[in-house]
Amino acid sequence: QSALTQPASVSGSPGQSITISCTVTRSDLGIYNYISWYQHHPGKAPKLMIYDVYNRPSGISSRFSGSKSGNTASLTISGLQAEDEADYYCSSSTNTKTLLFGGGTKLTVL
Amino acid sequence: QVQLVESGGGVVQPGRSLRLSCAASGFIFSYYHMHWVRQAPGKGLEWVAFISYDGRNEYYADAVKGRFTISRDHSQNTISLQMNNLRPEDTAVYYCTRDEGIEDDERFYFEYWGQGTLVTVSS
Numbered sequence: 001q002s003a004l005t006q007p008a009s010v011s012g013s014p015g016q017s018i019t020i021s022c023t024v025t026r027s028d029l030g031i032y033n034y035i036s037w038y039q040h041h042p043g044k045a046p047k048l049m050i051y052d053v054y055n056r057p058s059g060i061s062s063r064f065s066g067s068k069s070g071n072t073a074s075l076t077i078s079g080l081q082a083e084d085e086a087d088y089y090c091s092s093s094t095n096t097k098t099l100l101f102g103g104g105t106k107l108t109v110l
Numbered sequence: 111q112v113q114l115v116e117s118g119g120g121v122v123q124p125g126r127s128l129r130l131s132c133a134a135s136g137f138i139f140s141y142y143h144m145h146w147v148r149q150a151p152g153k154g155l156e157w158v159a160f161i162s163y164d165g166r167n168e169y170y171a172d173a174v175k176g177r178f179t180i181s182r183d184h185s186q187n188t189i190s191l192q193m194n195n196l197r198p199e200d201t202a203v204y205y206c207t208r209d210e211g212i213e214d215d216e217r218f219y220f221e222y223w224g225q226g227t228l229v230t231v232s233s
Contacts, residue, residue, distance in 0.1 A: 036219040
């Protein structure tokens with residue numbers, strides 16, 4: 001089991017908001033404040049959506065936001081659009097100079 | 111604009127070796143740390159290796175430690191991944207990525223990715 005646990009799938013209708021969680025299951029890895037989120041459409045390169053829990057890179061829509069509560073980080077997508085349908089991964093560096101990814105969440109836009 | 115272009119993928123038998131390359135352009139290559147990330151068919155993303163901006167530090171995932179070696183060539187603006195003793199579970203698309211930290215700042219997140227190169231390990 002990955003040290004970063006995500007739901008396998010989430011779904012929502014256009015215009016709705018959805019939240020994808022990423023739970024840190026190993027406290028020994030020091031991965032509290034460095035959560036990033038990636039959007040991955042099959043066959044394309046992954047795209048950075050959020051870094052350092054809350055921050056959006058330039059050019060990323062404000063519909064995407066990141067948050068954290070306790071040992072769970074979350075990615076919220078508001079005003080869901082058809083093109084948001086993709087796989088989403090959380091990731092974090094560790095105190096042993098490695099990088100972990102969550103197992104990924106498949107977002108379906110109904 | 112930043113470009114990362116991987117090459118070197120292909121079909122290789124278990125136990126054999128393969129070398130991947132990534133050509134970088136559009137940024138000052140010598141300032142940035144670089145990584146390899148892979149995705150096996152039907153699986154999620156998996157970080158593979160890191161090399162610091164100056165090539166002095168290398169970090170590896172446990173799954174590849176001792177078998178893979180990352181390197182960089184500042185004269186060619188390239189990074190490489192030498193993969194030895196390949197296993198079927200190494201079958202994946204391998205992506206070259208640029209760390210968003212520079213010099214002594216290691217960020218371990220990636221705004222820029224290549225399009226990937228497919229490695230298939232099969233007899």
